[in-house]
Amino acid sequence: MKRHRVSVFLGSVVIGLGLSVMVSLVAGKMNLYKVEMDQGDKVELRNNLRSEIERLKEENFNYERKLDGYRENVEDYENIYEELKLEYNRNSRLLGYEIVQGEGIILTMRDGEAKESEIPGSMESWLRIIHNEDMLKLLNELNLHGAETIEINGERVTETSEIFCSGAFISINGEKLPAPFVLKVIGDRALLDPYTANEYNQISNLKHRGIEINLEKRPIMTLDGSIEEIYPLYLDELNE
Template sequence: MKKKVKGSHVIFSFVFLILGFIVSFAYQLAEEKKEKPEITDSQFKKDLALRNELIKQEETNNKLQHELKNVQYQLLDFEKEMSSETKTFSDLAEDAENYRMYLGKVPVKGEGVVITLEDGDYNPKDENVNHYLVHEHHVFQVVNELYISGAAAVSINGQRLTHRSYILCNGPVIEIDGYQHPAPFVISAIGDSEVLVGAINIHGGVKDILVNENIKFTVEKKEEIAMEPSIGN
């Protein structure tokens, strides 16, 4: 037998349903308020001050970065200037060393050539001994040709020549800056050996001239020639 649902029961069920919905909605609003608490005026001012301070620090950092970049550019320019000055000083030091070398004030070594001048063989048909002896002008001719061909340093019988050196004939010997040397005369020159030998052996050059004057003439390349400073330095 079916029971009849009374009208009051339906009303109560509807009321309870509405109340449950209201309670659930109120609970949800309460939870949202807990998750997002309201900011007080003091907290807002504090956050605003921190934000302003952060902005100020960022502006300061940007300014410092700009200054740092300018300093880096200045440092780069200074390094370039110092590099240029260093190269200038290096070039000056190299020039000074070259001048000392040309003046014969420092020992030097390098590739070059060695030329030997010897008296010619005695000819009984020629009574004039000067026709087969090495004279100072023969030595001069060789030395001048070597300097013209780029020799950086020259010595005769081990004695280094300088820009003030002189060579005199004194009987059977030659005198170089007051020091006497007998034949044979060994003339050493530091420089490009290929160029020096080419200049000496050129057709009609100094070698041909001296050979035609009965002088024994030999030339050889050397991988390394060492010379001490000139006497008195």
């Protein structure tokens, strides 16, 4: 009976963590990156969301089936424990708790140089400076084109991350980060590479405004975990 309780409890923990991953991918992430998009982006985003919702429905069904299996096969305690541990570690990496590794790109961004004739506070001055809405739209596009996880100056960007301008800094996860802003993006290079080569994207738009952007392609890189584990204080289970 004790093993049964432990296996079901661990299963519930992993299932709950898995569901939080779903929320981050469908609800939280899209709320974080809600910025102005053109019609083509909106159509692509809608189609991607529909596909993602269908995939997550199937994943949710698999989680429920796993939990049922844990309840029925309590004698196979060791294998259940190892499977739960692997699932927990996977979800922790997706949520930014743990270190991750993979192929991707690095974008290094700096404000443009001021011209001698520039008037402080002018439109010319505004255009050459990186603002939070610029970063948000860039993150939005990267996520639409193969990014699986993103780090900015050592801070992992997740569904709970905020991005604000604070003078010469950008605030992320409560940390004020100075320029240059180094974005490490792990994801599908088959999608990321064509995106970065496109002349009609946020990267090109920022370059035309005088903002300096350097692109590196990496076959492998590592992103540290920088997010503290979230323990809900106000969410209650629904008792049906």
